[in-house]
Amino acid sequence: MPKMEAKTSLLDNMIGVGDMVLLEPLTEESFINNLKNRFEHGEIYTYIGSVVISLNPYRPLPIYTADKVEEYRNRNFYELSPHIYALADEAYRSLRDQDKDQCILITGESGAGKTEASKLVMSYVAAVCGKGQEVNKVKEQLLQSNPVLEAFGNAKTVRNDNSSRFGKYMDIEFDFKGDPLGGVISNYLLEKSRVVKQPRGERNFHIFYQLLSGASEDTLRTLKLDRDLGKYNYLSLDSASVNGLDDAANFRTVRNAMQIVGFMEDEVQSVLELVAAILKLGNIEFKPESRVNGFDESRVKDKNDLKEMCELMGIEQAALERAFSFRTVEARTDKVSTTLNVAQAYYARDALAKNLYSRLFSWLVARINESIKAQFKARKKVMGVLDIYGFEIFEDNSFEQFIINYCNEKLQQIFIELTLKEEQEEYVREGIEWTNIEYFNNAIICDLIENNQSGILAMLDEECLRPGTVTDETFLDKLNTICAEHQHFESRLSKNSKFLTDHSLPHSCFRIQHYAGKVLYRVESFVDKNNDLLYRDLSQAMYKANHSLMKLLFPEGNPVKVNLKRPPTAGFQFRASVGTLMKNLLTKNPNYIRCIKPNDKKASHIFTDSLACHQVRYLGLMENVRVRRAGYAFRQAYEPCLERYKMLCKQTWPHWRGPAREGVEVLLNDLQIPQEEFSYGRSKIFIRNPRTLFTLEEKRARCLEDLATLIQKIYRGWKQRTLFLLMKRSQIVVAAWYRRYAQQKKYQQIKRSTIVVQSFIRGWKARMILRELKYQKRCKEAVTTIAAYWHGTQARRELRRLKEEARRKHAVAVIWAYWLGLKVRREYRKFFRANAGKKIYEFTIQRIMQKYFLELKKTMPSMSPIDKSWPPRQYLFLEGAHTELRRIFHLWRCKIYREQFTEQKKTIYEEKLEASEIFKDKKALYPSSVGQSFKGDYLEIKTNPKYQKLNALVDEKVIMADVVNKINRANGKGAARVFLLTKTSLMLADLKTGQLKASVPLADVAGVSVSSQTDGFFALRLKEGSASAAKGDFLLSSERLIEIVTKLHRTKAGCEDREQIDVDISDEFLVQFKQDKVCVKFLQGGPKNGNSATCKRKNNRLLEVSVPSP
Ligand SMILES: Nc1ncnc2c1ncn2[C@@H]1O[C@H](COP(=O)(O)OP(=O)(O)O)[C@@H](O)[C@H]1O
């Protein structure tokens, strides 16, 4: 835990006082006021030393959260404000760390919050102890045992909607690490009378209502039950539904809890069957039937319920019916059967119902124990939680109250014993002298009740066992004689004359002065209740049931084991179990929770002083405080004490360097507290009077104020100084930054200005230099110009002089020539005629012409018509004649050339000419054909013996015979064929066999289609409707395409009809194949496959011919 928190204390933020030991003055009034004050501030827990007083808040408080658990975990008891968790933590840690078995005793009256407290303790322990799958399962089973027991053992009463009608003690077992191993539950005295009858405004046990409202229709049907509560005599109706209690939902919770605890499905079913059987039992009614002997005998009125119950339990109906009419009394030797009257029958029925229920409840506890018992036999540490009914004082107190109050008396006894013992042990431990403490010891009251000879219980048993008539009155008489002298026994008719006139004491009652107050008991039915008789016939009938659980509950019904001894009485049993419990508790370290009910209305925020006072009294709380304060009211370990008060003395403040004890001594001496007010123990300081403590507290509070002021002062100073220093530092930083910024700005300004000034100066200087340079340059230029002008002038002058000289010379020559001409003309004039000039001209022309022709004769070109050369002419005026001469020469030369031609050669040229007309510049194949001569019959059909057969078929002259490729229409592949052309027809024959394949009259040929490219493909188009056209056009290819087509053209033109054949040159044309028209398309630059074009059939409408690019 952090050290800071360790400094808090119970004494901090107290409302009233958190520990009643510190109450000053200690009176009942101040005690109640303190409780009230705290209650009104929501503080429901208050300590008396280590005892926790708990007030029922009757509202959910936010103080049971997981955070709270953490807060109280591992803290000292007095460290935090009072809480049930502090007690639980203390107990758990003491168990775990000091190996001390613990018991937590929770007492208080009904509705004071005992059961809630026990659950809080259990849940706290579950939250802080170990974790893990196995451990969690154990925890879960322990916690889930609660809803099961509450369903069967709790009921709505006027005091508490969920009042436990049984006492419960639960041992939770832990291993050495403090992990829970399992548990054992003991139950005490279930209020079984509630099964058959409930006081006004109260209910039967929860399970009946839960079953009827929560079970499914199916379940109800198998249990033969009806959802309507009104149908059952044993259920009280006026408070069947309780605010804030959801029976149906609780039924599911209970079933779920039973499953978690480990009940088998058939066990649950058996339990519910028993519950149903009890309801049925309640509905059985009796009527009298007169007998001869004058007595009435009871008979079952309406057998339906009886029948159903017997069916449910597998009981023989007749046997049970008989058991309600007769009773067998067995003596040692013989059996006597007596009849039952109606009242006895009802008594028997109710006794059976009560027994059935209480045995079922005990079986449930045993069954739960079997599930939750520790698995290992290892040594265990135990924490017992006792949730037992508190002291009860009603108007009408019967046997139950007597028993309950006896139990509380015992608890009070061990409380006193243990508290004193602990107190004494602490004194011894701390080495402080023990001063005897006066206190009320209730052993005498316990003795009055439980003494073996003269105790009330012993006498009651004696009465019950006594032969002869025994009534409640005889029992009271006995008490009156035997207990008369006892200080705490009061009875009107006792020998103690003191009470003879006490009218608050009715005759049929006795009164006991319990430690908690006087209680008046009515003796009526004491004997019956103590006997708790169940007729043997009934138990035998039950034993015979065909129902395993029922059989188990009534072992005494086994006829083989007839036990004539009377069963122990209720009082005896209870005394024995209380005895065991007390022994058990005495071995453990006790922790007390005293529950108090603040009001009777189950209301929050109401505190009824008288009610609280009553409870404080009978719980013996004042007694408790007194015992606690008998020696020293307050004790505290030295360390926390010094820590808390060290500021009260200069030596110990702020630090004490020696042992804490010496520090405390110095402190107390310094404060001048009287010596007798405190004692020094070994580890604790003991303070006798609470006043001393409060004085210390007061001083501390005052001192704290001063200290707070001091601390505040120093803190403020420190804070301001820190702030100032911070501001100062900040200011320096800001100033530095600002200065830097300002300087930077200034520097930049100066820099900029300097640059401007500099640039102006530099500009100015540059301009000066420029001006100077320009001036110098101009000077230089001027000099050059002047020099140039000067040189120019000189040169021109010289030139002029030279020109002048040349002109003069020329003039001299001209003048000389003229002079000479003039002289000659003058000299020879006498020798020439006037028209001699014309004659000279003509002569000159003649001479020139002569010379031209002679020259031409020598240089004449060759006689070849294709020779284009022609000699040049010398004079321009000869041009016309020269051209004409050339033309004439050429014509003449051509005529000579033609005249040498034979007829055959002429035809060849004609053919060539025609070929040129058809193909020149139209088909790329053409130029290659120009050089070839058109031989026509390449196969020499007439002479070649190979074609003899074919020759026989041809009677005309063969114009063309060659091998061509016929293109297959289907795949574009070629097949070699002999191609024959005669004057009238065109034939195709097989190359090998010479067999004629096709013969087409030329008249049927309409035209030829060829491409414009270098390929040799051509299609022979036949005239539509002609006889040959039936087979379709021919697609052929030949290298001699030009020749073939030309010849075909000529031949057709030479026919009688003089029809021209139509040659169509295009890269895409249609060919008629039988019925279909197929397009032949020529692509240039297709895949190079050698040098020839290839044809491919693309689809049934297209043949593609790839022609290699030239
Ligand atoms: N600590 C508590 N906080 C809130 N309600 C409480 C507390 N203790 C008791 N109660 C209320 O008081 C009722 C009665 O308490 P319960 O423990 O059954 O009383 P007892 O067992 O003493 O008869 C509970 O049902 C619950 O409503």
Ligand SMILES: [Mg+2]
């Ligand atoms: Mg209870």
